[in-house]
Amino acid sequence: MPDLEAGLEIEPCRRNGWTPPPSARQAITWLVLVVLGVIYFTSLVPALHNSWQLPAYISTGVLMLAHVIVHVITISIDPSDPRVLRKKKPKIKFDEMKHQHVIENQHCNICQVNVKAHSNHCRVCNKCVWRFDYHCHFVNNCIGGRNYRWYMATLGTAFVALCLISGLAVTEFTFFFTDQTNRHILQPYRDLNTLQTYKDANFKILYQSVPYEAWLTVLAFTFTLGTSVAVAVLGLICVHIYLTSHKSTIFKSLENPSKAYVPVKVESYMSGATLNSGSFTIELVTGLPWVSTFHTTRSAKNSAKNSAKNNNNECELKMVDETCSSSAQSDNSSMCSLSQGVVSLAPSTTSL
Ligand SMILES: [Zn+2]
Numbered sequence: 001m002p003d004l005e006a007g008l009e010i011e012p013c014r015r016n017g018w019t020p021p022p023s024a025r026q027a028i029t030w031l032v033l034v035v036l037g038v039i040y041f042t043s044l045v046p047a048l049h050n051s052w053q054l055p056a057y058i059s060t061g062v063l064m065l066a067h068v069i070v071h072v073i074t075i076s077i078d079p080s081d082p083r084v085l086r087k088k089k090p091k092i093k094f095d096e097m098k099h100q101h102v103i104e105n106q107h108c109n110i111c112q113v114n115v116k117a118h119s120n121h122c123r124v125c126n127k128c129v130w131r132f133d134y135h136c137h138f139v140n141n142c143i144g145g146r147n148y149r150w151y152m153a154t155l156g157t158a159f160v161a162l163c164l165i166s167g168l169a170v171t172e173f174t175f176f177f178t179d180q181t182n183r184h185i186l187q188p189y190r191d192l193n194t195l196q197t198y199k200d201a202n203f204k205i206l207y208q209s210v211p212y213e214a215w216l217t218v219l220a221f222t223f224t225l226g227t228s229v230a231v232a233v234l235g236l237i238c239v240h241i242y243l244t245s246h247k248s249t250i251f252k253s254l255e256n257p258s259k260a261y262v263p264v265k266v267e268s269y270m271s272g273a274t275l276n277s278g279s280f281t282i283e284l285v286t287g288l289p290w291v292s293t294f295h296t297t298r299s300a301k302n303s304a305k306n307s308a309k310n311n312n313n314e315c316e317l318k319m320v321d322e323t324c325s326s327s328a329q330s331d332n333s334s335m336c337s338l339s340q341g342v343v344s345l346a347p348s349t350t351s352l
């Protein structure tokens with residue numbers, strides 16, 4: 001239940017990526033990181049010839065440590081608008097009877113401060129974020145001007161580490177069949193002279209000796225998982241490099257695809273339909289971002305209302321969320337649960 005202060009409903013806001021509620025995609029991200037790290041250090045590297053093991057441990061170890069550090073920094077930074085940070089005013093419930101838009105004339109009616117140009121109000125975090133790019137559920141935090149470089153470093157280190165892990169997996173898989181004579185790459189073949197057959201070679205998972213079929217299966221799994229994630233991360237890196245080189249952001253590109261790659265404007269205009277389709281496209285390509293700010297257009301609200309009528313459900317559409325609105329439009333039996341914010345009415349186009 002929201003607190004009541006001076007007759008105003010006080011809404012909670014999130015500080016950074018560690019603030020509840022947790023994100024399932026954030027948990028999956030760390031799970032993938034741990035699984036690939038454990039397999040790499042306990043199954044892949046021990047299979048290497050002695051002379052290769054130390055370089056493999058050091059190079060990928062340092063890289064993964066660097067990734068964890070920049071990843072944690074990205075999650076921990078509060079990307080709020082500097083004026084929101086400085087004034088620390090409570091976030092109040094948006095009153096659509098009093099205001100048309102969440103941000104009017106650079107004043108946020110929820111954060112209760114005059115925000116900087118290019119700031120937008122994130123509905124997930126319920127605060128204004130300076131140079132808002134998008135709310136990334138994989139770090140459970142907004143990406144904005146304050147943590148954008150750390151975020152790009154997170155993507156970069158993740159991509160290189162994934163390439164190293166996947167590369168080693170496919171290399172060992174190949175040399176399993178070709179290194180039995182030379183014995184330059186794989187440790188289990190080092191003492192092949194004392195073995196009856198290559199099937200007696202000592203391959204390990206979690207430092208435990210296993211049949212070579214199980215070890216090969218782990219290699220195939222590691223390569224498939226690592227490559228899939230690496231492709232997704234590379235896609236997102238390319239999107240960001242392209243947008244940055246055109247002085248734009250994911251948020252700006254989704255709010256109006258026809259003006260996606262022009263320099264960022266102070267005023268932002270959008271339609272709910274274009275935002276939803278754009279968001280869906282970006283997610284298809286990268287599998288990563290969702291834009292999560294307030295939609296403040298009549299078209300967005302109308303489409304949601306029509307959806308609610310058609311669905312004949314009890315949706316009380318006070319806020320338009322692209323996740324919910326898209327699912328509501330596609331699933332007649334869906335019940336929207338919109339509880340994190342409100343949407344304002346606007347004649348045709350509005351600013352956030
Ligand atoms: Zn705000």
Ligand SMILES: [Zn+2]
Nearest residue numbers: 122125135142
């Ligand atoms: Zn956010």
